[in-house]
Amino acid sequence: MVAVAAANNQAQTCNTPNGLATAPKALYVDVPQEQEAPDAPAHQPRLLCAAANSSQEWSCSNWAGTVSWAPSSVVVPASEAELAAFLQASAAAAAASGVPRPPMKVVGFAHSWAGLYTPANASDGTPGITLALHKLSGITKVTDTHVEVLAGTSFAQLFQDLAALNLTLAWPPGGIQGLTVGGAVSVGFHGSQMSVGGVSSVVQSLRLLDTSGNTHDLDDSSNPDAMRAARMALGMCGIITRVQLPVSSEFHLRRRRWRVDDSDAFLDYQLPQLKQQYDRFHWYLHPETATSWPMYWEPATAAESAAEGRSCRTAAEQWEDAQEKEFGVDGLPLIMRWDNCSDISSRSLTHAIDMEQQPLWNGEYYVALDDAGEAAATRAILEGFQAVAESRGLSKPSTHLWLHVRYVGGDTSSLLNPCYGSATCAAFELGLVAPAMDAELPPWDEWAAYFGAMEKVLRGYNGRPHHAKYYTAEVPSQPGFGLPVEQFRRECARFDPQRLLRNERFDAVFLAGTGAQQA
Template identity: 25%
Template structure:
């Protein structure tokens, strides 16, 4: 009897015929051969932190979490080579011990390196593209068991496509990414009227090394956070800051439970149990300042827009959210990033603004996400591949200028759809041979 597998958020589940846990590349090759002989599709999974069915399969599910470990840190080349199933938390720790760091990172570190690459994971900062943009080389096992090495010189086209591939080209087993000397950041919180923030959005976006803003739709002010590089020492007690942020996550989780009693409960709880407010400023190591534990399970939606389009999109969202009447206890989050050149990167070809909404796990909040998705889609947004969305190939293809570049690479490496599932077929279409066989 097959075993049920579920994503971290419990948003999606499946019953693969086989769940394999390869420990190294040779076992990945063997599992692909076994699946091919059985006529099974294959999907690879790391931490399962996607909020959709991206990795679900009724064939073979490759759990890559045991294919982990840092292989080499090269300070002279400013790179680190790491196995694909390594968590970002483990990578950050190893780099810190070696006096190195990722130049940018998102808030969640339980994700694996390959999962973060495949789905377009990112942090914030106009000088920084998505995490996948740091990859300078990777190793990929394709559908026929061939191991392909690619880097910026030997096979730049494959590298561009494989950096953000949704797992559609093969199983990534090893990645080399750029790193920098370890650094510290000063976190400076602030508050300003939302309209003022939107009026000067471009200027605000470039006002610090890393910026973010959060906004609760029933308020007129937004909270901001700026992270500036500094030579100052880390403050005593700075390591407690992420834990205090986790307390805020718990507060939001409680407000989500209270919302079952009525739509107005979210505002009531938020006003009765005011959110944690960080001190005016503190200094910590970069990877500690970027991230914090998230103990409460949730659903999330995020879309990438042209940076200049964020103000109009958020203004329209303000009206739509207030009319909808059901508020999430989690604030709308705005971040920014540099352009990327991976064909399926949500940040492809443009300076980008990211708009994220997190909600409690309940059916009524799924309706809220769908409404938000509709508004953002009308502003030319591209969905985060790992978060909740309903986009299809017909919607997505016009939004990606190099869509056909990726399609050709997919047709070459996986013509029979070994790495395709129903979700991926909706997003990218079926491979040519699968279409021909219908």
């Protein structure tokens, strides 16, 4: 018995001979409402997958509409037991028939720009299966220090549920909360904090199901090697159904952002000082105007936070930023607004639930650099952008191009961590945003040219891509970007011996030349 997706995630249940779904249906991503203003447009759940035509073939696409795939079926289990039963039935059917099992892949909310959630095709070309864990949602256990949460829970929902208990995550998240806990952990979702890694690094225990449907409860003390593979595995190391994350009491934050018109002074003098001064710090650079926008946040009392006079609203509702018409008809793009406010932690950390009103292209590289190297790399990137602009007959780079640099603490707790082996990495993120809310994305070739310029520079500094974001398929000069991918494959073979959860893009770029097994 298998639950299959129906409109608004109301699961239908059907029996089919091979345990796979065939009914007409649609799968929506629905997170808590972003807009708070009474006159805000009605909140629309996003269609993730739907039966494409009368033949009932599935069609799915990611957040930005830049990745699409057509799975053979979409399976939406209502519980861990139902997921296990599906996997066991699929394994048993294959054993009885001798027909190899189809590949499969979990999708979270498909917020990744890299097609990490696209299942591989079977050897006869049949598309694989999409597994959606959206119904596995909610807190299963909570103490003063930790919460155990099901993998399909959105971060937005988790923050809401914790706030009701006067708790919040004891880890500073990144710029969006409309994503699943399982998806965020699987890719190493990060914010900006020199001393702390991405969310995977704070997961000390998790539950996963292997592809035969067996349950594995893993933790750092009993299964350190498996944890180093499974906690950031891009969906290739079993199916995570729950994780434990650290929590603390709610606290207040004070955040400040300002504009610097002299980018040379910023890069050479202010930036090194700001990095020394603030653990939680990041900056934007707008290549067209050569303006820099540093931003920090620090703990504060409730009174200090309120005194800033900038309480948290959704990104779309930040009217002050909307006045900055120099940067587009809607002012500063939504990606600039995600944490420009001071408030209690649950509101400060969550006000940008989603940014779908303004689509963007996005790619990111992690790189370990000293201060001089960071300034030199930034200048080389800006020169590259200028060359791209001129090659397109423009005097300056696009108004809609934004460079964003954050800092992530490195660690060796995840074998696939792009900052593996370094103390801290700068994460250079490039965004090319739609010219206005709800406008079309800029053309692909424009994005590819700007991103290519940045990627070339950062690969030259031994940078590694953020797995969930866009990067080219060019094989790196150092196999696997120097990550221990063979060890990763060995650990994960235990949970997926047939490589049903493989990802073809990862195989092509990260496994090439490493000696690790490919399909």
